[in-house]
Structures are given as structure tokens and as C-alpha cells.
Amino acid sequence: MTSLATPPRKITAFGLEMPVLLPSRGAGALAEEMSDRLKQVQKHMITPAYSVTKRQTSKSINFSIEERLFDSRASLKVMTAAVAMHLKRPWRDGLFRQLDSLLAPESWDKDDKLVDVASYYTFLRMILYVQPARRPGLGLSYNGNLIAAWTVDVNRLTVECLPKDQLRWVLSRSIDDNLERVAGVTFIHRLPDVLAPYHPEIWFTNGEV
Amino acid sequence: MHPITQKFGLLMAKYDPIPLADHIIRAVSWTRLRKDENENVLGCLWQAFELRDGERYLSTTWREHFNSDLVQIIAAMRRCGMKLTSKSGLAHANVGKVVECGNRFGAKLRVLHQPMPENTGYVAVQNLPHEDHELLEMLAVDAVVETVMVGTIESTNSTSAQ
DSSP, rough: OOOOOOOOOOOOOTTTTTTTOOOOOOHHHHHHHHHHHHHHHHHHSSSSHHHHHHHHHHHHGGGGHHHHHHHHHHHHHHHHHGGGGGSSSSHHHHHHHHHHHTTOGGGTTTOOOOOHHHHHHHHHHHHHHHHSSSSEEEETTTSSOEEEEOOOTTEEEEEEEEEEEEEEEEEEEEETTTEEEEEEEEGGGHHHHHHGGGGHHHHHSSSSS | OOOEETTTTEEEEEEEETTTTEEEEEEEEEGGGGTTOOOOEEEOOGGGOOOTTTOSEEEEEEEEGGGGGGGHHHHHHTTTTOOTTOOOOOEEHHHHHHHHHHHHOOOOOOEEEOOOOOOOOOOEEEESSSOOOHHHHHIIIEEEEEEEHHHHHHHHHHHOOO
């Protein structure tokens, strides 16, 4: 028997599972809007450019670390370019600078894994869905998952982008002079809801709030 | 030398706990430093305290063992095979706060001096849970008192040597 809570999975032209999990239907106009936005993201993410990038990455395993870092930076930028029309130019340029810095050979630790393509996929979809005016600081987990971190004074939001639209989030938020800490794992389309009690605009707006 | 005790048929080395007022230093790679959107370093991510797969304890170095001489500490870490670049960070954590953070999450963290030939100030933080991300966040925020860049230490040292 098929669970009602689990949407049916589809296979794309590139053999990947359908990259965007859609929210359940019938929850009103807001759900419709969210669904449409995710479909837009999905449409732009399935591009020939992505499939080419993936092949280059898998081939580069025997290359030097400098070459692999170069390939990784290029792959991530090509993936970003596929959705560039949804990012403001300064935002995208800033993101590229951050990727160059994150994947620079001179600061690379031999224990680090290159950015996992599926994780970066999730990162891009999260950015397009949440549309934060302020770029996050970037980091990398031991598993190669991209980390997006927003920090305003003691208020910290850290989101580790896992494959298949999953996000592992941890936050510290000062509310009424108490520092609350919460952690969880959710899907992209649920992120605004799970962060809502903590007024995430403090991280996502460009310093106005 | 550390006395060897026998427990359940195994020979176990007995290590000394680090005084709670002292500090341990964790080397943090550029990818696990907390930065803003303009690459300014703000501290470290909780992932800096995450154990890798197969790791049983967190590797750190006892600051006071080297009289807080960070140049010596960097040298000791490099002798252990760590790649410390100018963009690596050294997160200084207070031992008492590390233990307190563990207590608040029900983890009895033990901060033990486990000297080795390459790094006589080597310290292992034991009993750190693998999956408690709130505890790791608390360590990154509350236990870390400062994060200093290796590049800053080395440039200061080379300037003062001239």
C-alpha cells in the first residue's frame, strides 16, 4: 500500500530522481504558489549543462588536487549559470567569489572532500526557494555537503545541504534575552515553516530588520 | 610516563584530565570556519567539532602546556601531519565550558592529556556524541572563547623576528 505522505518518485532524463519534492496539494493558495515556484526551480535545474558537468567531475578522480578543485569550481558555476536568471547579478558574482575562496588550492585541507554535486543542487534550490537577500557564508562538511551559514550577532543559522532536497539545520536565536537552540532535518519546502517561529528575516533580509 | 592500569583484562594507559580553567585548541580548516558573505571570519561552524566517520575522540592541543605559545603549538600540530595554511583557524576552547556543555546535553565529556612524541600537548576530548548537533553548536558558540587565524600568528611572529 502506498503511503499518502510519500509522493511518488519520478526518474528524469538523466537517471536522477525528480529533484524537487513538492508539498502536499489542497492546502490553499500558498501551497499552490510554493508548488509553482518549486516547479520553476525543477525546470531550470534539469539542463544538459548539468549532465555534462557531472561527467567531467567523475572523470577527474585521477587528477591532481589543483585540477580537481578547478573542475569542481567550474562545475558548480555551470550549475549556477543554469539558474542565473533567478539570481541578481551582484548576488551571483558574490557567490562565485565565495566558491573560488572555498575551493582554493592554497587553503584546501587534504581531509576535505570536494563539494558533492547533489548537495550543491539542494543548495541552489534552497536559495531559489527562500530567496534570501543576504548571501550566506559558505562552508563544507566532512562528507562534502555544502554549508550555508547566516550570522547576525549571536543569532546563527547553519544549514547543511544534503542530497535530495534535505536540509540539516541548527540555529541559535536570541528571543526575549534568552538564547534558544534548535536543530532538525527538513525538506526545502518546509524550511520557511520550521524557521518561522524564530523570525528568519533577521538572517535573510539585507540588514533592514 | 603514564601508569598502566589493568581493567577487564586489558592494559589501559591512565591519562590526566586537563584543569577546567585551562584551554584546548582545535585546528579548524578554512572550510569549517564560520564566515559572513564577504569572507570575514566570525568563528567556527559546529561541523568543526564533528567527529569524522571512525573517529572516536576529538583531537586538540593543550594551550597552557606550551605556555600559550601559538607558534610552538602550530609546529606541534604540523608534526602530527596536519596541513595548517594561513587560512586555517585555531579555535581556543575553555575546558570547563566544554565539560559544562556536555553535562547540559547528558554527555560526560572527558578532556584528557594524551601526550605523543610529535605533540606532547595532545589532548583527546572523549565521549563526544556523533549526532548531537545542538551540543556541537553549543561547543562552537559557548566553549570557544576565540578563533585566531594561523596566518595572523605567523605574520606577527615573522614581523617580531625581524
